[in-house]
Amino acid sequence: MDFISVQNVTFQYDEQGESGKNKLVLDDVSFGVKKGEFVAVLGHNGSGKSTIAKHLNAMLIPLSGKVYIDGMDTSDESLTFDIRRRVGLVLQNPDNQLVASVVEEDVAFGPENIGIPSDEIRERVDEALKAVDMYDHRLKAPYKLSGGQKQRVAIAGIIAMKPDCIVLDEPTAMLDPQGREEVLSTVLKLNKENGITIVLITHYMEEAVLAEKVYVMDSGKMLTSGTPREVFSQVELMKKHRLDVPQATELCHKLRACGVEIKELPLTEEECTAMLREVMTP
Amino acid sequence: MRDITLGQYFPADSVLHRLDPRVKIVSLIAYIALIFCTFNYCSLAFAAVSVLTIVLLSKVPLKMYLKSLKVIIIIVIITSLLNLFYGTGEPIFQWWIIKVTWAGIHNAIFVCIRIVCLILLSSALTFTTSPTDLTDALERLMKPLKLLRIPVHEIAMMMTIALRFVPTLLEETDKIMAAQKARGADMESGNLIKRVKALVPVLVPLFVSAFRRAYELAVAMECRCYHGGDGRTRMKQLHMQVRDIWSVVFTLVVIAGVVLLNIFFHYVV
Numbered sequence: 148m149d150f151i152s153v154q155n156v157t158f159q160y161d162e163q164g165e166s167g168k169n170k171l172v173l174d175d176v177s178f179g180v181k182k183g184e185f186v187a188v189l190g191h192n193g194s195g196k197s198t199i200a201k202h203l204n205a206m207l208i209p210l211s212g213k214v215y216i217d218g219m220d221t222s223d224e225s226l227t228f229d230i231r232r233r234v235g236l237v238l239q240n241p242d243n244q245l246v247a248s249v250v251e252e253d254v255a256f257g258p259e260n261i262g263i264p265s266d267e268i269r270e271r272v273d274e275a276l277k278a279v280d281m282y283d284h285r286l287k288a289p290y291k292l293s294g295g296q297k298q299r300v301a302i303a304g305i306i307a308m309k310p311d312c313i314v315l316d317e318p319t320a321m322l323d324p325q326g327r328e329e330v331l332s333t334v335l336k337l338n339k340e341n342g343i344t345i346v347l348i349t350h351y352m353e354e355a356v357l358a359e360k361v362y363v364m365d366s367g368k369m370l371t372s373g374t375p376r377e378v379f380s381q382v383e384l385m386k387k388h389r390l391d392v393p394q395a396t397e398l399c400h401k402l403r404a405c406g407v408e409i410k411e412l413p414l415t416e417e418e419c420t421a422m423l424r425e426v427m428t429p
Numbered sequence: 430m431r432d433i434t435l436g437q438y439f440p441a442d443s444v445l446h447r448l449d450p451r452v453k454i455v456s457l458i459a460y461i462a463l464i465f466c467t468f469n470y471c472s473l474a475f476a477a478v479s480v481l482t483i484v485l486l487s488k489v490p491l492k493m494y495l496k497s498l499k500v501i502i503i504i505v506i507i508t509s510l511l512n513l514f515y516g517t518g519e520p521i522f523q524w525w526i527i528k529v530t531w532a533g534i535h536n537a538i539f540v541c542i543r544i545v546c547l548i549l550l551s552s553a554l555t556f557t558t559s560p561t562d563l564t565d566a567l568e569r570l571m572k573p574l575k576l577l578r579i580p581v582h583e584i585a586m587m588m589t590i591a592l593r594f595v596p597t598l599l600e601e602t603d604k605i606m607a608a609q610k611a612r613g614a615d616m617e618s619g620n621l622i623k624r625v626k627a628l629v630p631v632l633v634p635l636f637v638s639a640f641r642r643a644y645e646l647a648v649a650m651e652c653r654c655y656h657g658g659d660g661r662t663r664m665k666q667l668h669m670q671v672r673d674i675w676s677v678v679f680t681l682v683v684i685a686g687v688v689l690l691n692i693f694f695h696y697v698v
Contacts, residue, residue: 204652206648228656231653231654232654235652236652238649242642243649244645245593246589246590246593246646246650247589247593248561249559249561252664252665255663255664256650257654258662259661259664260653260654261654262660262661265662265663265664268662289593290596290597290600304653305652305653
């Protein structure tokens, strides 16, 4: 049984669209995430990917269909807090997620809410701050931190609740390249070392490449899925839905169209250079 | 970015800094009441000396205290003058509607010293206690008010969030002002009314963004299992220490001293 199981979910927001008729934000979406997996959900603005994120921790309840978290139905209100404690959600804007004016007190906010005893909160906070490499900043005020640091504090605030899974809704969209790098390496580390299941929602192809499995969404529908290599080799399909593929993949795709013999499309720059070197040596 | 000192907390390592914030708040209230219960020069002097002792114990530079006194110096002068000129009794000096009496002179001195002590004490509290500790202590002190259906936890949470977002919103104000200036807004010239009007294009986006932030923060708090004060634990526990008991003893001694001095010497005011 998958840890997260999304089954034929349909959803629409209450407000009326321009045409006067409500448009489905999610249209019969199904997918599953196994425990310990690193999954990316890819899509451009308005594809419904953020809506999916909010379904995974019972912030939104599907109109039809079901979402199960480790067998728990998100539409069962008595399970809401159990679900939120096990599936943490990190949002896009780091500034609007921090509650307290001291870093360590903010990280303690989650465990305080679920009624953990004081001594244990202390331990969890220290542990979480060390896990995101922010322990030295624990007594600082959030406004004195950089964007990447704030987002790592937000992640620590989720880790302190000891979740099985972290859903990150475009966590790097508002960060500079350095902050993006910090957050991504933290996420990868949490997945590899602590075995936390990661669902990374993004519109950056380079980030999706890091995942074990990629789901691509467009206008509320699940377009395609598979390993990054499988997904990004469908260059035509991605282009048709206004989605990009990593630059390296696109270059090789164009070269192939020109008649250069390339067996498998590369995902990263390193792979690309290696492959081109192979092609060019006679 | 400018460094924003909130609630003018001054980090230092002093007895006052280490005291339980609850004890500090309750003591402050007791001292303020006490200062207004001094009725002759002996008890006033005694109270003033104990206030100065507290100020010195805080290890905060005296310059900081003078700064906070500077703000209210005009209020002190005006209230002293009013007291001086509107005293009752036999005038020792009279000119037009102004008459100075002994009672007036005494009143003026008392009011002046009382206000100065009041400001010194409350500054001592805010200099030695971080805003977070203050809200935390207030929440715990006001807990009995829950019985009166006053939402104590919610009030404390609002204060915490307000403190957290002051620097964020200040920074945003700077950005919006820069953006409006880049579009040709003139905020520095003109009379008062013109300048207030020039603030509207700053305030509107600021409020819109504050509401958006509030919504997002609410979502983030719900994601972190926030559901009000019920069943909530705290990481930081406040425990009374030996030094807290000593500070209470000190306060009681000062109260006793003032009461005795009030009894042994004649009332002046």
